[in-house]
Amino acid sequence: MKSKRIAFFIPSLERGGVERTLVNLLKAFVTQGYCVDLLFAYARDEFLKQVPETVRIISLRSARRMPSLKGLVPPRVSISLTTLPKLSAYLRQAQPEVLISFQSSVVAVWAQKLARSTTRLIVRESNTPSKAIAEDKRLLAKLVPLLKRLSYPRADVIVANSKGAAQDLARILHLPVQKIHIIYNPTYDDSILEKSQEPLNHPWFQPGEPPVILGVGRLTHQKDFATLIRAFAIVRKELECRLVILGEGEERPKLEALAKELGIGEDVDLPGFVDNPYKYMARASLFVLSSRYEGLPNVLIEALACGTPVVSTDCPSGPREILMNGKGGLLVPVGNAEKMATAILKLLRDKSFAQSLLQFAREHLDRFKPETCVSKYIMLVEGKRL
Numbered sequence: 102m103k104s105k106r107i108a109f110f111i112p113s114l115e116r117g118g119v120e121r122t123l124v125n126l127l128k129a130f131v132t133q134g135y136c137v138d139l140l141f142a143y144a145r146d147e148f149l150k151q152v153p154e155t156v157r158i159i160s161l162r163s164a165r166r167m168p169s170l171k172g173l174v175p176p177r178v179s180i181s182l183t184t185l186p187k188l189s190a191y192l193r194q195a196q197p198e199v200l201i202s203f204q205s206s207v208v209a210v211w212a213q214k215l216a217r218s219t220t221r222l223i224v225r226e227s228n229t230p231s232k233a234i235a236e237d238k239r240l241l242a243k244l245v246p247l248l249k250r251l252s253y254p255r256a257d258v259i260v261a262n263s264k265g266a267a268q269d270l271a272r273i274l275h276l277p278v279q280k281i282h283i284i285y286n287p288t289y290d291d292s293i294l295e296k297s298q299e300p301l302n303h304p305w306f307q308p309g310e311p312p313v314i315l316g317v318g319r320l321t322h323q324k325d326f327a328t329l330i331r332a333f334a335i336v337r338k339e340l341e342c343r344l345v346i347l348g349e350g351e352e353r354p355k356l357e358a359l360a361k362e363l364g365i366g367e368d369v370d371l372p373g374f375v376d377n378p379y380k381y382m383a384r385a386s387l388f389v390l391s392s393r394y395e396g397l398p399n400v401l402i403e404a405l406a407c408g409t410p411v412v413s414t415d416c417p418s419g420p421r422e423i424l425m426n427g428k429g430g431l432l433v434p435v436g437n438a439e440k441m442a443t444a445i446l447k448l449l450r451d452k453s454f455a456q457s458l459l460q461f462a463r464e465h466l467d468r469f470k471p472e473t474c475v476s477k478y479i480m481l482v483e484g485k486r487l
Contacts, residue, residue, distance in 0.1 A: 106136040106195065107482060108220075111203040112184060114144035117319065118286070118399035119227050122262075123203050124151045125287040129475040131155050135482075138197060142184045147376060161187040185212055192216035199223060199482045202256075207245075210252040223258040223481055227286075229269045229417045232394035236322060246273045258481050262286050263397040265418020282487050284478060287471035288402040297383035297407045303345075305370065311341045312386035312449055315409070317378050317400045320350030320371070322393070325414075327352075327359055328438050329391040334363040335442035340449060342368070347381060349374045382407035387448055387455070393435055395419045402469050405429070405462045410455035412444045429462025 107130055114120050130137050131153045138157045152158065161184040184205075189212040192200065199221045202209035206224035213222050234245050253259055253274055259281045261267035271278040305313050314333060318324040326346055333344040346356070346369070353371060360369040375381070378400070382388060388404035390413040397419040404411050405423075411430035413420040424430040431444040448455040467473060477487055 104134075104136060105199070105482070106138065106197040108138040108140060108191075108195070108197040108200045109203060110140045110184075110188060110200060110205075110209050112142050112205045112208075114139075114141050114148045119203060120148050121399060122227070122286045122288065124148065125290065125471050126201075126475065126478065127156055128153055129287065129471045130478075133475070133479065138195065140184075140188065140191060159191065161191070182208065184208060185215070188212040189215040192218040192220050196220065201225065201478075203227070206256070207248045207252040210255050214255065221258075221482075221484070222256045223260060223478075224253055224256040225260045225262070226266055226270050226281075226396070227262050228396040229266050229394045230273055231269050232417060233323075236393070250274050258282060260284050260478075260481070261396070263419045263422055265422065266396045269417065282477075282481065284487075285469050285474055286397050286399055286402070287469065287474035288399045289406050289466045289469040290471050293379050293403055293406045296377050297379040299377060299380045301380045301384055303372075303381075305343050305345065306381070306384040311343055313384070314342060314344045314387050314389055314445060315381055315385035315404075316344070316346040316348075316389050316391060317382070317404075318346075318348045318390075318392070320346070320348050320352040320356060322352065324348070324350075325391045325393045325436065326356055328414075328436050328441060329389055330356060330359050330363065330365070330369065331438035332389075332391075332441035332445060333369065334365050335438060336445050336449075337365055337368060339446060342386070342449065344369045345381065345385070346371050347373070347375050347378050379403060379407050382409050385409050387412065387445060389441070389445065390414060390420060391441070392416050392420075397423070401430075402466065405459065406466060408459065408463075410448050410459045411462070412441065412448060414441075424462060425465060428458070429465065430458050 127137055138159055140159045140161055142162045185208050193216045197220050201223045203225055261270055261281050261283055264283055267281040267283050268278050271281055316326055316329050360366045382404045388409045388411045390398055390401050392414055394416050401413055401423050413432055414435045415421055415432040416435050433440045433444050480487055
C-alpha cells in the first residue's frame with residue numbers, strides 16, 4: 102500500500118462535469134491506497150456526500166469578506182483569491198507530496214511559491230481557455246492569458262483533458278504542445294449503468310409517448326440551449342416529439358421565453374438540476390450537445406454509455422475526439438439551428454443508422470474509464486512521463 106499524501110484543490114465544489122471528474126479521481130486514488138486531502142472554499146452537500154469517507158476534507162473558506170469585485174472578475178476567481186493565504190499555509194504545514202489543482206490553478210501556483218513548498222504541482226485545464234476568456238466580458242478576465250502564461254510554466258506538470266484543449270492552451274502559454282499532458286476525464290464507470298436503470302417518474306418517458314430529445318448542462322451562454330430550442334422548433338413542425346433540458350442557470354428565463362415565443366412551450370420541459378441524469382439519458386430517444394465550447398464534455402460520454410444516440414456541435418474541444426470524427430455521432434456547426442434540426446431528424450427517422458453510430462462510439466468508450474485515466478495520473482504523481 103502506498104502512503105503518499107495527495108491533495109486536490111478546487112475553489113468551489115458545485116454541480117458540473119469538473120466536479121464529477123474530481124469525485125471519480127478521489128475515489129480512484131483512495132482505492133489505490135493514497136492518503137488524500139480535498140481542499141476547497143465552497144461545496145454543495147450533494148457532492149460532499151459522494152466524497153469517500155477516508156478523504157480528509159479541508160475548508161479554505163476565509164472569515165474575511167473580500168471587497169466586491171462584481172463586473173471585474175468571475176466569481177470563481179474572487180473565491181479563489183480568498184483561498185490563497187490558507188492554501189499556502191496548508192502546503193507549508195501538511196507538505197503533501199503532490200497537489201493537483203482542478204481550477205484557478207494560477208492561485209495554486211502562487212500558493213506553492215509563497216509557501217516555498219517542495220510539493221509537486223500538477224495543474225489541470227478542463228476547458229478550451231481561449232473561448233472561455235473571449236466570452237467573459239469582465240475587465241480583469243482579459244488578464245487571464247497573461248496570468249496563465251506567467252504561472253503555468255512554473256508548475257511541475259500541465260494537464261489538459263483533450264487534444265483540442267491542449268493545443269489551445271499551448272497557444273496561450275507560448276509552449277510546445279508536447280509540454281502538455283493529455284488525460285481524458287474518468288467518466289465511464291459501472292455506476293452510470295446502474296443509475297440509468299433507476300425508475301423515472303416523468304410522464305413524457307412512459308411507453309407509447311412521443312420521442313424525447315434530451316439536453317443536459319448548466320443553463321448558461323456557453324451551453325447554447327437557445328440553439329437547441331430553435332432546432333427543436335424546426336423538428337417539431339415535421340415530427341411529434343418533446344424536448345427536456347436538465348440543469349439550472351441564469352439563462353432559464355430567456356430559454357423559457359424563447360420556447361413560448363416559438364410556440365413550443367408545452368413540448369419543452371426544464372426540470373432543473375437532477376441528481377441522476379442517467380435515467381433520463383437511458384430513456385431518451387436522442388441526446389443533443391449544443392455547446393459553443395467545451396474541454397471534454399462528460400455528458401456526451403455519459404449519454405453514449407447509457408445507450409443513447411447523439412448529435413453534437415463540433416465545438417472546441419472534445420466532441421470530435423469523443424465521436425471519432427463523426428463516426429460515433431453526428432457533428433454539426435456551432436450555433437446552426439437548421440443543421441442541428443436536420444441531424445436530429447435524420448437520427449430520429451433512421452433508427453438503424455443511429456444505432457450503428459452508437460455502437461461504434463460505445464466500442465471506444467474504454468478511453469474514458471477511471472482505471473485508464475487514473476493510471477496516467479498515477480504516473481505523473483510518481484514523477485514519470487506519459
